[in-house]
Amino acid sequence: MNAIGRLDAEPKALVDTPLIAPGIRCAGCIGKIERELPKVKGVTSARVNLSAKRVLVRHDAQVSEVDLVEAMRGIGFEAQPVASGLTSDDAETKTLLRALAVAGFGMMNIMLLSVSVWSGAGGATREMFHWLSAVIAVPVIAYAGRPFFRSAARSLRAGRTNMDVPISIGVTLATCLSLYETLTWGTEAYFDGAVMLLFFLLAGRALDAAMRSRTRAEIGALLSRMGRSASVLQPDGSAHRVAAEQIEPGMLMLLAAGEALAADGVVELGKGAIDNAMLTGESAPERVGPGDPVYAGTINLTGPLQVRVTAAAGDTTLAHIAQLMDEAGLSRSRYVRIADRVSGLYAPVVHTMAALAFAGWMLAGAGWHQSLVIAIAVLIITCPCAMGLAVPAAQVVAAGALGKRGLLVKDGGALERLSEVDIALFDKTGTLTLGEPRPDLSTLTNEEKSVALALAQVSRHPLSRGLTAGLLAEGVMPAPVTGITEVPGSGVSGSLGGEPVALEAVPTSGSRLACALVLGDKHCTIEFRDELRPDVSETLTAFTAMGIECRIISGDRMEAVAAMAARLGIPGTGGISPEAKLAMLEGLKTEGRHPLMVGDGLNDGPALAAAHASIAPGSASDLSQQAADAVSVGERLMPVALAVRAARRTMGIVRQNFGIAVLYNLCAVPLAIMGEVTPLIAAIAMSASSLIVIGNSLRLARAAR
């Protein structure tokens, strides 16, 4: 830090930059970042948000995002600038929470007044209480009911109905009737029922929204590194940063080490290694030199490169695959969620019943006022209070339980689709296997291990990182190696007590990976293997037990896939292109199957988007994680099977909840049609059915075991 003595007099513009750092886990990380980052020149302050795994850095405008990422790496955290468009999800949750708070306030105060009316307050007191209730209820309903009214209006305009249509009609009619009763000094007002209904339904909605935004925050933290700008060399020799959308073919990009490519191109100058993990999920870096093509989304691991842009913005390979995924995902967006399917039946039945009750009482000569009161009582009592909670309550509890086991479900619809799968397709590399090289350390002595650690821990090469992780897991301490230098593409070298030591790249054939450790004149080879996840066979057994057929479909070589398929005892097909995977899934779907796709690489992206349901491991490429319904964090594959099992149990509970709601209606509707429902009975019936449904859903807290 050479900050001392640089006291610029001019006022500096401070800007806030949000960074995503998935590695933030605990209080120690918060303390470290907030203490160390402001010591970097130009950084004023840093504030960590642990839930979102973000750091908000306030700094001089001169400090670039790249510098901040570098500073974060300096204190031990991988960080990326936040991609735009990830921050807008919270708004919906906040609107719902505000509406919930207002409805809660209204419900409590109106109940206070209603209880005294129910316990016998009469005459002037009752009328005053009705007026007070009206004064509280009308603004509360107008505010808290907006999410429902808006959604109902949108759906009616599109010529459909959803759950919000009967809710909106019920609440509006109940409010109008109660206002009429109040104005005419009547005896029965349903303000309490209407507000309570909104409160319970909003609770369901807020739960649903909170689940989605929390998962998105976590997945947003996993997503990373897509190059959003590049340093472009101008004809006059100067370089300045250009946003990814404005890069044009023919420009010359300067790529520093550790930087992600923002466009496709061909290397013009420089040699280095490219990390394709973002695109393919492959761990081995690819060596590139002049003339080699490089792709947007990949990362330059070593020295600076000059890249001539061949395709930019929407024309990159990455963008093409993203487009393929968008199209494949269309069928999924047409999926109708269970709550909407139920309401498609429910709303007409309820509205017909209310109309029949009105007609029946008119024919019986009850007069239009009494008939209308009874018809509205039917609407209020059947208002889908328990139905509105039946789905979100169960799904939120199940998603929470799965989250604790390392599986992040994106939304409730994903759980519904997961419960229906009947065939599971697995990618090989990175899905059934760990997708990262694990060293075979059995041949090394303790001294060799500590030397290897000292050398490997300075390098960002995937093999070095794999070696470091493997050695640290064994509790090895680094040897005091001095003068360590890294030569990109060939290895790391240094000296230990005057003796030269080095970790060198070894040319390998096929899929074998290895490096050589040099100690003086002694050479030994460290082999790397991409191992199977520890619980693959248990997971496959669990799938078979659930009656789900398993297959491997992989873009890897036929022989490698066949060997693994034989080892695991399931059918496998190799050498499949992304388009062929997509076609295979479409074929299964036209056969009426519901395929589950589990895959990680970009080549799986379209398949993930097209499958009935899909899960990506946390190590998967960004696009795959975005396309998948759920992301499984950690080394184990078992959460995938757990997810399907939990999804099935969740849908079982959801059906039970619907059963409870129907049972409740069977008891309550005859009472309402007979004209026996008072506001007291309506309030008790509604809260009782809601509480039973919530209680039933809480049983899912153990669903993921």
Added chain:
Amino acid sequence: MSGLTFLIPIALAMGLIGLAAFFWAMRSGQYEDMDGAANRILIDEEDEL
């Protein structure tokens, strides 16, 4: 009965204060980072020296 003229306004006012407090808390970002708030008490301030 005359007690009601005091009690009902008091009940309403308390409810409104609670509601206002919730809105204020939400606006000032106190629900932005629930996990972080729980963890921050574990940070040792002495480390800064």
